[in-house]
Amino acid sequence: xxxxxxxxxxxxxxxxxxxxxxxxxxxxxxxxxxxxxxxxxxxxxxxxxxxxxxxxxxxxxxxxxxxxxxxxxxxxxxxxxxxxxxxxxxxxxxxxxxxxxxxxxxxxxxxxxxxxxxxxxxxxxxxxxxxxxxxxxxxxxxxxxxxxxxxxxxxxxxxxxxxxxxxxxxxxxxxxxxxxxxxxxxxxxxxxxxxxxxxxxxxxxxxxxxxxxxxxxxxxxxxxxxxxxxxxxxxxxxxxxxxxxxxxxxxxxxxxxxxxxxxxxxxxxxxxxxxxxx
Amino acid sequence: xxxxxxxxxxxxxxxxxxxxxxxxxxxxxxxxxxxxxxxxxxxxxxxxxxxxxxxxxxxxxxxxxxxxxxxxxxxxxxxxxxxxxxxxxxxxxxxxxxxxxxxxxxxxxxxxxxxxxxxxxxxxxxxxxxxxxxxxxxxxxxxxxxxxxxxxxxxxxxxxxxxxxxxxxxxxxxxxxxxxxxxxxxxxxxxxxxxxxxxxxxxxxxxxxxxxxxxxxxxxxxxxxxxxxxxxxxxxxxxxxxxxxxxxxxxxxxxxxxxxxxxxxxx
Numbered sequence: 001x002x003x004x005x006x007x008x009x010x011x012x013x014x015x016x017x018x019x020x021x022x023x024x025x026x027x028x029x030x031x032x033x034x035x036x037x038x039x040x041x042x043x044x045x046x047x048x049x050x051x052x053x054x055x056x057x058x059x060x061x062x063x064x065x066x067x068x069x070x071x072x073x074x075x076x077x078x079x080x081x082x083x084x085x086x087x088x089x090x091x092x093x094x095x096x097x098x099x100x101x102x103x104x105x106x107x108x109x110x111x112x113x114x115x116x117x118x119x120x121x122x123x124x125x126x127x128x129x130x131x132x133x134x135x136x137x138x139x140x141x142x143x144x145x146x147x148x149x150x151x152x153x154x155x156x157x158x159x160x161x162x163x164x165x166x167x168x169x170x171x172x173x174x175x176x177x178x179x180x181x182x183x184x185x186x187x188x189x190x191x192x193x194x195x196x197x198x199x200x201x202x203x204x205x206x207x208x209x210x211x212x213x214x215x216x217x218x219x220x221x222x223x224x225x226x227x228x229x230x231x232x233x234x235x236x237x238x239x240x241x242x243x244x245x246x247x248x249x250x251x252x253x254x255x256x257x258x259x260x261x262x263x264x265x266x267x268x269x270x271x272x273x274x275x276x277x278x
Numbered sequence: 279x280x281x282x283x284x285x286x287x288x289x290x291x292x293x294x295x296x297x298x299x300x301x302x303x304x305x306x307x308x309x310x311x312x313x314x315x316x317x318x319x320x321x322x323x324x325x326x327x328x329x330x331x332x333x334x335x336x337x338x339x340x341x342x343x344x345x346x347x348x349x350x351x352x353x354x355x356x357x358x359x360x361x362x363x364x365x366x367x368x369x370x371x372x373x374x375x376x377x378x379x380x381x382x383x384x385x386x387x388x389x390x391x392x393x394x395x396x397x398x399x400x401x402x403x404x405x406x407x408x409x410x411x412x413x414x415x416x417x418x419x420x421x422x423x424x425x426x427x428x429x430x431x432x433x434x435x436x437x438x439x440x441x442x443x444x445x446x447x448x449x450x451x452x453x454x455x456x457x458x459x460x461x462x463x464x465x466x467x468x469x470x471x472x473x474x475x476x477x478x479x480x481x482x483x484x485x486x487x488x489x490x491x492x493x494x495x496x497x498x499x500x501x502x503x504x505x506x507x508x509x510x511x512x513x514x515x516x517x518x519x520x521x522x523x524x525x526x527x528x529x530x531x532x533x534x535x536x537x538x539x540x541x542x543x544x545x
Contacts, residue, residue, distance in 0.1 A: 165368075169367070184373070268375070
């Protein structure tokens with residue numbers, strides 16, 4: 001009894017151990033070194049903040065401008081999230097449609113590629129004109145265009161990557177098209193779909209920001225891109241960096257969340273989510 | 279009662295469950311996979327198909343299972359057509375995202391067998407291949423031999439009477455292979471299975487089968503049909519018997535004769 005209570009404090013908790021692992025520690029050290037160098041360089045050379053603010057000033061601005069930036073952050077995230085959900089649903093639907101027959105895939109896949117290769121900056125003004133009564137919808141459509149293709153192309157690849165022996169087994173057991181889709185092709189495509197989703201998550205955010213830039217909308221519905229534009233006009237460079245920091249951190253958070261989702265869904269069977277011991 | 283069983287058994291012995299007559303298979307690219315292939319399969323027996331790569335052994339199984347069609351000739355099942363097929367592939371071909379239990383249950387799921395009944399059949403199959411306690415394990419956690427047991431249980435779960443096996447133990451180590459051979463013999467007797475067993479291994483072919491069909495390639499054809507007249511099922515001691523060795527030598531000779539012949543043709 002006594003010994004256990006005595007030992008308790010000396011045992012390092014698991015999460016502390018994982019924070020002290022080289023995987024976490026090494027990038028943190030690199031980051032701190034770079035930030036310190038940046039701060040020192042700015043101070044030593046006396047660079048004015050409207051050219052390049054130091055990291056400390058950026059963080060201070062972020063804290064000071066929090067009330068203005070957070071509503072904008074929320075707008076941008078809402079656009080990105082709606083676009084990602086739309087891309088996921090439509091992407092899955094289109095991928096399943098493509099996978100129904102080689103002919104459908106052959107006929108329509110090039111047009112899906114078209115969505116990917118069209119520069120969003122070039123088409124965004126058009127979409128904004130077409131949907132001029134609903135800016136939010138226009139911005140979502142722009143972000144959707146960017147996020148759609150990775151999900152489609154990855155899921156189609158996954159749906160077509162079935163184990164030939166399992167396909168034969170399904171044939172021998174007289175499985176119908178839907179059984180084969182549900183029990184074989186969709187599970188096979190899950191890791192591919194999730195890889196596409198991770199790419200699309202970041203792209204949806206970039207698409208949202210780019211579309212906001214083009215739209216340049218102000219007022220209550222203004223997103224982070226608008227804050228960056230205005231801050232640029234007013235030479236509030238630290239605020240510009242603060243907004244940029246928010247976008248970057250959000251992108252990383254989306255990627256981390258989708259990676260975590262992927263690991264949870266695949267942990268029992270896919271090698272990408274398994275710990276290997278040699 | 280016993281008498282009628284016996285006489286029906288004798289009647290079945292005389293009537294093959296499956297007959298392939300003058301079967302030929304030519305692929306779209308012109309490769310002749312099979313030429314004038316004849317085979318009559320006795321019910322409740324193991325028939326081994328042995329031969330070099332590309333001799334059409336697997337093609338025979340594909341035609342029988344109707345995964346592939348034949349170009350010429352005829353395939354007939356015993357009148358009544360009461361056969362129920364199952365196929366065991368070269369690799370275990372398990373769904374990595376499903377547990378052992380769900381993998382074995384798959385054929386029943388596809389046939390829309392009610393859950394209660396399905397679970398009964400699944401646990402029966404699991405018991406028969408000795409996988410008790412592994413029901414909730416995922417395939418990646420299993421050894422090659424265990425994976426193959428799951429694959430066999432999946433084949434047995436629909437209670438087939440004909441089992442097609444395409445080099446099922448080819449990738450396994452000698453010990454595991456021997457154990458699985460032993461278990462397969464037991465299963466064949468317990469379930470009155472008719473098994474067609476494709477293999478590269480002469481020893482495995484002789485040890486398991488009532489009859490070994492030796493095939494040659496280019497084009498795929500039968501070069502010898504050797505009855506293994508030793509008591510069946512066999513025990514491991516049989517592997518060291520003179521009789522076993524004699525049969526292995528016989529199969530080996532007809533194989534090398536066939537290979538020599540095709541070499542001569544090539545030259």
